[in-house]
Amino acid sequence: MKTAAEKAKQPPIKVPRDGPKLTGTKLDAKLAVTWARPPGFIGWLSSVDHKDVGRRYIITALVMLALAGILAAVMRMQLSQPDNDLVSPARYNEIFTMHGTTMMFLFAVPVMQGMQLYLTPLMIGTRNVAFPRLIAFSYFMYLGGACLLWFAFILNVGPDVGWFAYVPLSGPQYGIGKRPDVWAQMITFTEVAGLAVAASLIVTILKQRAPGMTLARMPLFVWTTLVVSLMVMFALPSVALASGMLLSDRLVGTNFFNPAERGDALLWQHLFWFFGHPEVYIIFLPATGFLSEIVPTFSRRSIFGYPAVVLSVVATGILSFGLWVHHMFATGLPRVGYSFFTSASMSVSIPTGIQIFCWIATVWLGRPIFKVPMLYFVGFVFTFVIGGLSGVIIAAVPLDLQLHDTYFIVAHLHYVLIGGAVFPLLGAITYWYPKFTGRMMSETLGKVAFWMIFLGFQLAFFPMHIAGLMGMPRRVYTYPAGMGLELPNLLSSIGGFVVAGAVLVFVINMVLSVRRGPIAPPNPWDAPSLEWAASSPPRPYNFAHIPVVGSRSPLWDEREKLPVVHGLRVEERELLLTTVMSASPDIREPSAMPSPWPFVAAVATSVMFVCSIFSPWALVVGAIPGGIALLAWFWPKSPTPHPEPVIS
Amino acid sequence: MSLPPAFSDDVSALPTHAFSYRSVTWWGIIGFMVIEGMFFVLTIGAYFFLMSHEQSWAPQPWDPPNLVWGTLFTLVILASEIPNTMIKKAAAVYDTDKVVALMPWSIFIGIGLIVIRGLEFNSLNVLWWENAYGSIIWALLLLHATHLATDWIDTVVLYFLMKTPHATSPRRLVDVDENSLYWRFVWLSWLPIYLLIYWVPRFFR
Numbered sequence: 001m002k003t004a005a006e007k008a009k010q011p012p013i014k015v016p017r018d019g020p021k022l023t024g025t026k027l028d029a030k031l032a033v034t035w036a037r038p039p040g041f042i043g044w045l046s047s048v049d050h051k052d053v054g055r056r057y058i059i060t061a062l063v064m065l066a067l068a069g070i071l072a073a074v075m076r077m078q079l080s081q082p083d084n085d086l087v088s089p090a091r092y093n094e095i096f097t098m099h100g101t102t103m104m105f106l107f108a109v110p111v112m113q114g115m116q117l118y119l120t121p122l123m124i125g126t127r128n129v130a131f132p133r134l135i136a137f138s139y140f141m142y143l144g145g146a147c148l149l150w151f152a153f154i155l156n157v158g159p160d161v162g163w164f165a166y167v168p169l170s171g172p173q174y175g176i177g178k179r180p181d182v183w184a185q186m187i188t189f190t191e192v193a194g195l196a197v198a199a200s201l202i203v204t205i206l207k208q209r210a211p212g213m214t215l216a217r218m219p220l221f222v223w224t225t226l227v228v229s230l231m232v233m234f235a236l237p238s239v240a241l242a243s244g245m246l247l248s249d250r251l252v253g254t255n256f257f258n259p260a261e262r263g264d265a266l267l268w269q270h271l272f273w274f275f276g277h278p279e280v281y282i283i284f285l286p287a288t289g290f291l292s293e294i295v296p297t298f299s300r301r302s303i304f305g306y307p308a309v310v311l312s313v314v315a316t317g318i319l320s321f322g323l324w325v326h327h328m329f330a331t332g333l334p335r336v337g338y339s340f341f342t343s344a345s346m347s348v349s350i351p352t353g354i355q356i357f358c359w360i361a362t363v364w365l366g367r368p369i370f371k372v373p374m375l376y377f378v379g380f381v382f383t384f385v386i387g388g389l390s391g392v393i394i395a396a397v398p399l400d401l402q403l404h405d406t407y408f409i410v411a412h413l414h415y416v417l418i419g420g421a422v423f424p425l426l427g428a429i430t431y432w433y434p435k436f437t438g439r440m441m442s443e444t445l446g447k448v449a450f451w452m453i454f455l456g457f458q459l460a461f462f463p464m465h466i467a468g469l470m471g472m473p474r475r476v477y478t479y480p481a482g483m484g485l486e487l488p489n490l491l492s493s494i495g496g497f498v499v500a501g502a503v504l505v506f507v508i509n510m511v512l513s514v515r516r517g518p519i520a521p522p523n524p525w526d527a528p529s530l531e532w533a534a535s536s537p538p539r540p541y542n543f544a545h546i547p548v549v550g551s552r553s554p555l556w557d558e559r560e561k562l563p564v565v566h567g568l569r570v571e572e573r574e575l576l577l578t579t580v581m582s583a584s585p586d587i588r589e590p591s592a593m594p595s596p597w598p599f600v601a602a603v604a605t606s607v608m609f610v611c612s613i614f615s616p617w618a619l620v621v622g623a624i625p626g627g628i629a630l631l632a633w634f635w636p637k638s639p640t641p642h643p644e645p646v647i648s
Numbered sequence: 649m650s651l652p653p654a655f656s657d658d659v660s661a662l663p664t665h666a667f668s669y670r671s672v673t674w675w676g677i678i679g680f681m682v683i684e685g686m687f688f689v690l691t692i693g694a695y696f697f698l699m700s701h702e703q704s705w706a707p708q709p710w711d712p713p714n715l716v717w718g719t720l721f722t723l724v725i726l727a728s729e730i731p732n733t734m735i736k737k738a739a740a741v742y743d744t745d746k747v748v749a750l751m752p753w754s755i756f757i758g759i760g761l762i763v764i765r766g767l768e769f770n771s772l773n774v775l776w777w778e779n780a781y782g783s784i785i786w787a788l789l790l791l792h793a794t795h796l797a798t799d800w801i802d803t804v805v806l807y808f809l810m811k812t813p814h815a816t817s818p819r820r821l822v823d824v825d826e827n828s829l830y831w832r833f834v835w836l837s838w839l840p841i842y843l844l845i846y847w848v849p850r851f852f853r
Binding site: 001002003004005007011012017019130131195198199203206207233234236237238240241245248249252253254255256258261262263264267270271274521522523533534535544545546548559560561562563564566567568576577579580585587588589627631634635636640641644645 | 661666676694741784787813
C-alpha cells in the first residue's frame with residue numbers, strides 16, 4: 001500500500017470524468033446516479049442536498065409564519081373592541097410571546113437562511129455547499145426547536161415572558177414553572193442551527209465560487225449572504241450565552257442576573273440586544289439581496305452602483321453592532337451613551353438609503369417591467385421608507401422615552417420587518433419559484449395577493465402609529481373605552497385580516513402552481529445570474545459542467561454557449577475549490593455522501609437539550625449518545641481509503 | 649443546463665487535498681474559532697460588566713482563587729505546544745509514522761490537563777451559586793473546560809483513525825494539521841482567562 005507521502009504526489013487516476021467526451025445525456029445519467037438521494041424515508045432523512053435542506057427550511061418557516069399569523073389574528077380579534085374578554089390576560093401574554101418568538105426565531109431568520117442555502121450554490125456555480133451534513137443536522141435542530149416551543153404551548157407550558165424574555169420576569173423568582181426555560185432552550189436549538197448554516201455558507205462562498213467569479217463579480221445576493229452569515233457568527237453567540245446564563249440561574253442557582261447577589265438584570269438586556277439589533281439586519285439584508293437580483297432583471301440592465309451597494313451592505317453589517325443600546329434608552333444611560341447610540345442609530349440609515357437610491361437609479365435608467373416580483377419592490381420602497389423614517393425619529397432619546405413600549409414601536413417594527421423583509425421575500429419566492437419547482441406562479445393571483453397585502457398592511461399598521469402617539473401601551477390585553485383608541489384598533493384589526501387573506505391567496509397560488517402553473521424554461525425571466533443556467537428545477541448535481549464566469553452578468557454576456565471547465569469525477573461526488581479572492585481553480589474536493597447520522601446526532605442533541613431543562617446532568621449523560629452519533633457521522637465507512645478521496 | 653457548454657480548462661490534474669487556507673475544513677475550523685471566540689469575548693465582557701459594579705474584586709470577603717493549580721495548568725498547556733508543533737510539522741510532510749508516535753504525548757498531556765482542571769474547580773474559593781462573581785468565574789472555567797474536553801476527544805479519535813489504513817490518505821494528515829491548529833486556539837484562549845480568574849481578583853482587591 002502506498003504511503004500518504006507517495007499518494008500526495010500521484011497523478012489523477014483513470015476514472016470517468018466530465019468533458020468533451022462525456023457530456024450531454026450520457027453525463028447527466030451518470031451524475032444523476034452519483035448525486036441521487038437514497039430512496040425511501042431513510043433516504044429522505046439522509047439527504048445532504050442543499051436544495052432539499054433549503055426547501056425544508058423554507059416550508060417549515062412558512063408553516064411557522066402561518067402559526068404565528070394565527071396568533072396575530074387572535075390578538076387583533078381581542079383588540080378589535082375595548083374591554084374585550086375573548087382572551088384572558090395570562091393567555092394574551094403567552095400569545096404575544098409566541099407570536100414574536102416564532103416570527104423572529106422560527107420564521108424570519110430560518111426562511112432567509114433557507115433561501116440562502118437553496119440559492120447560493122446555484123448562484124456561484126457549484127454542486128453543493130461546504131459541509132452538507134452540517135446543514136442537514138442544522139435543519140433537524142431547527143425543527144427540534146420549533147417542536148419544543150409549539151408542543152410546550154399546546155401543553156400549556158408555553159413561554160409568557162415576551163420575545164426578549166427580560167429578567168427578572170423570566171428569572172427564577174418571577175418566571176415560575178418551566179415556561180421561560182422552554183423559551184431559553186428553544187434559543188439554543190435555533191442558534192445551533194443558525195450558526196451551522198452560517199459557517200457552511202461562508203466557506204461555500206469563499207472556496208467554491210465558479211472559476212473567474214472574483215469577489216467583484218459575485219451576485220449581490222451572495223454578497224448579502226456572506227455579510228449576513230458573518231453577522232450571524234458574531235451576533236448569535238450573544239443570545240445563546242444569555243439564554244445559557246438564564247437557564248443556569250434558573251436551574252443551578254447562579255446569580256448572573258440577580259441584583260441581590262451582585263448580579264445585574266441589565267446584563268441580560270445588553271447581551272440580548274447585542275444579538276437582537278444585528279438580528280434585525282440579519283433578517284433585512286437578505287431581503288436587500290433579493291431586491292438587488294430582482295430589480296436588474298426586471299429593469300433589463302445591470303445594477304446601478306454595484307460597488308456602492310456592496311459597500312453599503314458591508315457598512316450596514318458593521319454599524320448594526322453599534323446600535324444595540326437604543327433598545328435600552330429607557331433604562332437610563334450616561335449622557336455620552338445617549339449621544340453615541342443616537343448618532344449610530346441615525347447613521348445606519350445612510351447605507352440603506354444608498355442602496356435604495358441605487359435600485360431607483362437602476363429602474364430609472366432601465367426599461368422596467370412590472371411583474372409581481374417588481375411590484376413587491378415598489379411596495380418595499382414605499383413601506384420600508386416609512387418604517388425607516390420612524391426609526392430615525394425614535395433614535396432621538398426624548399421621543400424614544402415618550403414612545404417606548406407604545407404601539408408606535410409596534411408600528412415601526414412591523415413597517416421595517418414586513419415592509420423591509422416579508423415583501424421582498426414574497427417577491428423572491430415568486431421570482432425563484434420557477435427555479436424551485438419548474439413551474440410559473442399565476443401572475444393574476446400574484447397581483448391580487450400583492451395589492452391585498454400592500455393595502456391591508458397599511459390599514460393594519462399605520463393606525464398603530466396613531467394609537468401609540470395617543471399612549472396605547474404594548475403587551476396589554478385590552479384598553480378601556482372612551483380614550484379614542486377604538487377606531488385605530490378596529491382599523492388595525494380589519495387590516496390584519498386583509499393581510500391574512502392576502503397570505504392565504506399567496507399560499508393558494510403557490511400550491512396550485514406546483515401542478516397547474518405553466519412549465520418554466522431554465523431562464524424564464526431572462527435573468528443574468530448563474531442559477532438560471534441550471535435546469536428548472538435543478539438536477540441534484542446543479543451543473544453538469546462547472547461554469548466559468550467572466551462578468552457580473554454571465555448569462556447576459558454569454559448568450560450562445562456557457563464556458564465551462566471539465567475533468568471532475570462523475571462516479572464519485574466531487575466539487576471544484578477555487579481561490580478565495582480571484583476564484584482560480586485550485587483543488588478537486590470530495591463532497592459528502594448522504595448519511596442518516598446527522599439526523600441521529602440532531603435527535604440525540606435534542607433529547608439532551610430538552611432534558612437539560614430539568615437536570616444539568618442531562619448535559620453530561622446526553623453528551624454520550626451525541627458523541628457516538630458524531631463519531632459515526634465522521635468515521636470513514638469503507639475499511640480502506642479509495643484511490644481518490646471520498647466522504648462516505 | 650440552459651446553454652450548451654464551451655469547454656475550456658481541464659481541472660483533472662488538480663490535487664485532491666491541500667493544507668492551510670486552501671482547505672475547506674481549515675476555513676470551517678476558523679469559523680468555529682470565531683464562534684467560540686465570540687463566546688469567550690462575550691463572557692469576558694460580562695465579567696467586566698459585573699466587576700464594574702464592585703468596590704473590590706474579588707468582592708469582600710471572598711478570597712481570590714488559589715494560584716497553584718491554575719498556574720500549573722498554564723505551564724502544562726504551554727508545554728503541550730511542543731508536541732503539538734512537532735505533530736503539525738510531521739503532518740505537513742506526510743510523516744504518518746511520526747504523527748502516530750507523537751500523538752499519545754498530546755493525549756497523555758490532555759489527560760493531565762483535565763485532571764488539573766478538576767482540581768482548579770476545587771480551588772476557586774467560591775461556588776457558582778454564592779454570588780455573581782462566583783457565577784462568572786465558574787462560567788469562564790467551565791467554558792474553557794468544554795474546549796479542553798472536546799479537543800481531547802477529537803485527538804483520541806484521530807489517533808485511532810491514524811492507526812487504520814486510512815492514515816495513508818493525505819487528507820487525514822490535513823485533519824491532523826487542523827487538529828493541531830485548533831489546539832493552539834484552546835491554549836491561546838486560556839491565557840486571558842487565566843489572568844481574569846487568577847490575577848485580576850488579586851489586582852483589584
